[in-house]
Amino acid sequence: MYHRVLTKSEVARYPVQPGMYVLDTVFAEQMSFVRRNFTVLSLQELLDLWQRGEWSAQARYCVITFDDGWLDNYRHAYPVLKQLRMPATIFLPTDYVGRNEWFWPDQMAFLWQAIADRKQRGEATKAVEEVLSGCLDGDMSCVIPTMADHQRAADEIIERCKHLPIDRIRKLVHTLASALDVTLPLDRVIVNWDEVREMSREGVSFGSHSCTHRIMTTITSDEVSEELLRSRQVLVDQGINYVPVFCYPNGNSDASIEGLVKASGYEAAVSVRMGLEGRGPENGYAIRRVGIHNDISDTIPLFSFRLFGPQPGSA
Numbered sequence: 001m002y003h004r005v006l007t008k009s010e011v012a013r014y015p016v017q018p019g020m021y022v023l024d025t026v027f028a029e030q031m032s033f034v035r036r037n038f039t040v041l042s043l044q045e046l047l048d049l050w051q052r053g054e055w056s057a058q059a060r061y062c063v064i065t066f067d068d069g070w071l072d073n074y075r076h077a078y079p080v081l082k083q084l085r086m087p088a089t090i091f092l093p094t095d096y097v098g099r100n101e102w103f104w105p106d107q108m109a110f111l112w113q114a115i116a117d118r119k120q121r122g123e124a125t126k127a128v129e130e131v132l133s134g135c136l137d138g139d140m141s142c143v144i145p146t147m148a149d150h151q152r153a154a155d156e157i158i159e160r161c162k163h164l165p166i167d168r169i170r171k172l173v174h175t176l177a178s179a180l181d182v183t184l185p186l187d188r189v190i191v192n193w194d195e196v197r198e199m200s201r202e203g204v205s206f207g208s209h210s211c212t213h214r215i216m217t218t219i220t221s222d223e224v225s226e227e228l229l230r231s232r233q234v235l236v237d238q239g240i241n242y243v244p245v246f247c248y249p250n251g252n253s254d255a256s257i258e259g260l261v262k263a264s265g266y267e268a269a270v271s272v273r274m275g276l277e278g279r280g281p282e283n284g285y286a287i288r289r290v291g292i293h294n295d296i297s298d299t300i301p302l303f304s305f306r307l308f309g310p311q312p313g314s315a
Contacts (some may be wrong), residue, residue: 098192228240
């Protein structure tokens with residue numbers, strides 16, 4: 001499970017959570033390692049193996065997935081996959097495809113960098129504390145960052161916000177931007193449909209990551225169904241290399257949501273639960289994956305340990 005694949009200059013340009021990326025050079029080395037050591041399957045091929053019961057105990061299977069549909073997947077990951085002729089699946093939040101709008105956690109991280117910069121210059125943060133306190137119902141002064149801990153503070157605020165309704169989060173983001181007199185960035189960071197179609201022709205498949213990227217456990221059942229059905233229809237209508245698998249935003253789900261995913265016509269769903277799957281998944285609507293990011297797997301020995309070391313739920 002990957003999210004972003006970035007160059008060093010891109011990491012320096014905008015704040016990005018450490019658990020959200022690998023460097024492009026690291027990704028290329030990892031894919032070469034996977035190509036040498038695994039039978040790499042498309043996600044549909046894996047589902048077909050499970051359905052037909054043709055799993056080989058002697059094989060070492062691997063499926064490569066990306067969450068969110070970042071533009072850097074197209075710029076940096078896709079050329080490596082194409083050169084090595086390796087399939088992969090990207091899970092798309094369909095409302096964001098081709099748009100300039102950032103996900104709110106990235107907007108928040110951007111704003112938090114601005115707060116940290118002003119804190120370093122000795123500028124007052126009282127207005128920011130008041131905005132946070134008003135929007136999050138509490139004293140937020142404890143997380144107003146110093147330069148040394150601004151990443152931790154940003155992560156803490158983002159985690160708190162994940163439990164809030166999306167309208168409240170958007171209000172907080174825009175109120176903070178206004179208080180700081182900062183313009184939120186509008187660079188396109190998600191793929192567009194032309195890029196999706198190009199990758200589709202070269203072995204990359206696409207599954208649903210909802211429409212709006214809202215966390216499924218924070219919305220009503222009707223809203224969950226709308227996200228599932230509408231995103232699926234968009235992907236089908238685009239005529240791309242579609243795989244009927246859902247990916248839960250932020251990994252949040254429960255038995256009721258899993259039931260809705262199945263009822264909406266999806267053959268499976270992937271989770272963020274760490275672990276391996278064998279000849280058949282323990283739960284086909286909460287398939288385990290191994291999360292890969294730079295700070296824990298930036299060398300091949302670390303990457304290898306991540307893949308082959310003790311895994312929760314492994315046989």
